[in-house]
Amino acid sequence: MSLTKKTPTIQDVAQFAEVSTATVSRALSRPERVSEATRARISEAVRITGYTPNQSARSLRQKTARTILVALPDIRNPFFSTILDAIEREAAARGYGVLVTNRFSGDDSGRRMRDYFLSNRVDGLLLFDGAVDLRHLRMLANDQSPMPLIVVCEEIPHAPFHTVKTDNSFAAERATRHLIDLGHCRIGHIRGPEGNVLTGERAGGFGKALAEAGLSCHPDWMLPGRFTMESGWAAAQLFMALEERPTAIFAANDESAIGFLSGLRQHDIECPRDISVVGFDDLTVASHIWPRLTTMRQPREALGRIAAGALIDLAEGAPRSRMPMYMVLSSELIVRGTTARLPRPSRPGGPV
């Protein structure tokens, strides 16, 4: 036992088991190619020495990092946490590590991601950030070997990337129809940030549902938002200032819905008595505020699991078709306490 106990290498194992390093390597990666006796000796040697393969050396030789990169626009958004959990779980199960990056203040995030690839630190990228500058990333892909990249919960126009997302437009339509079915005909919308693809999709579905019901939306009822609780609160202030107010609101996500509801309660507007609200996402907190938030649930666990699994398949050279994969998961309406049938004082015979 020496004083300076170094971390054991494959050399140490080989020496201990009285075989060559080649045999040790094989015993560990393809055990069936090594005789049973040798394999047993090597297992023992590994146990005794406490050997763990050096990932840097392996990466260098094999040109794979066994790591994926997750690029988020804003880690702080709780929407991502469940997805991240699922990604980490799936990746770990397949022996991969998960590196995370947040959108950088400057617009050099594209360069950073490219460098992660070029420096052989990651094998694939899950991109949740539609606003990233793609020029740097494009150069990584060529027709021979497309870069393992999956865009998740986002869409990048005119760029042929693999995509895993939900049916935003359809889900928004469904959410809006729920309000219509409850008898509402003055329905407003809290939008997401301008320029965001999801904002467009959800506002589009909202508009479509209204149109199909023969309703229209007063321009003043399209309230600006930024997917944050803060912006939902601000929307409530705008709402209060309206001359004629809608009786229902479809918020582009749960956070703006929650902020909106708080903003209204401050002014003694009661939900669902005075207004119905539908959110989008089904954050954990959505079912733990009161009234509990009616919302479109996105299958976040599945999104993360499927995206991570597909990315690793890609990175490990799964047979790739010429077309980029485009996977759409469906959302589910969760009716809770923030939506109610519109009382119609003018007509008799309302709901019991």
Next chain:
Amino acid sequence: MSLTKKTPTIQDVAQFAEVSTATVSRALSRPERVSEATRARISEAVRITGYTPNQSARSLRQKTARTILVALPDIRNPFFSTILDAIEREAAARGYGVLVTNRFSGDDSGRRMRDYFLSNRVDGLLLFDGAVDLRHLRMLANDQSPMPLIVVCEEIPHAPFHTVKTDNSFAAERATRHLIDLGHCRIGHIRGPEGNVLTGERAGGFGKALAEAGLSCHPDWMLPGRFTMESGWAAAQLFMALEERPTAIFAANDESAIGFLSGLRQHDIECPRDISVVGFDDLTVASHIWPRLTTMRQPREALGRIAAGALIDLAEGAPRSRMPMYMVLSSELIVRGTTARLPRPSRPGGPV
């Protein structure tokens, strides 16, 4: 231009600039040791070839991964997201990547963390999970070179690790005193999960504040919790079943406070009219529910930034003292809408 455009290596740069690889390496890491003319030629060559150093090769040679590992007990908890953001920011600024792992279903998380070290994938560990099996980790540290590990927002008894945390006990005391100052004398507590260090610290501070005010806490008023909204909701049901109810509650964290409040509203208990509630953490959502939650704010951004900075210092071999670092940040009482002066019908001359 060949068909198979490989990623450029230091060899390519050296060839292009007509120098040796040694000179290229030096030009990039210690520019002052290379003549200006050569440096310029090399910069140009790097630009033209689009060279990025291969991190695997560098890691192998330098035995350094330029990556830190963040081990969380539950990524989904929004408490961590802001901290994670700060960590990522600090790490990125210093050229480090951030790997995240969640607690594993089995109890092999200790082994996984050890393997991350042993396989040379990470240079340091930020440990947020007090429940990890430390046997595997201990063997990494020896007196010559203590493992770069910082326990954050947690404490591991009888283990001499560097620690960055907040003044939980004192903060709990402060929160409780706030309730006492408002005239409450029947005060209950929603506890964290049993066996958790933070649970003990916060319950301890709570008890201390009561004792100092000459108050005592009915055992039935110590409601069990698990730091989740779900458990806060459950606590509300227990609360409703009490024969004699407290007029104020100090919840061990915001999530249980939020769940508790929702649970009460379901039963038409109004806050702060009927009960005052103080939380702990100041999650983003705490100020966006209504009434806005009074809470002890933990400096999460600072926690993350400081812990990450200190860890990287450690990993880069900062002069280490014999004693483990023990850094305690202070929390701040944020008074919002869920706490109010207790009306005292019996005594005249209350607050205006």
Next chain:
DNA sequence: GAAATCTCTGCAATCGATTTCATTAGTTTC
């Protein structure tokens, strides 16, 4: 003006694994 010092650069070893190729021994085939 010789010795000492400094600046710049290249050669070659090194990090620790994987993998190609060659070799030996044992087994099957006809």
Next chain:
DNA sequence: GAAACTAATGAAATCGATTGCAGAGATTTC
């Protein structure tokens, strides 16, 4: 029983950077 396989193993090259050492010039010192 010779030819043709098959299985098990080792020697050595390889991945792409960093770095100790040495040497060539240039500059300073006395």
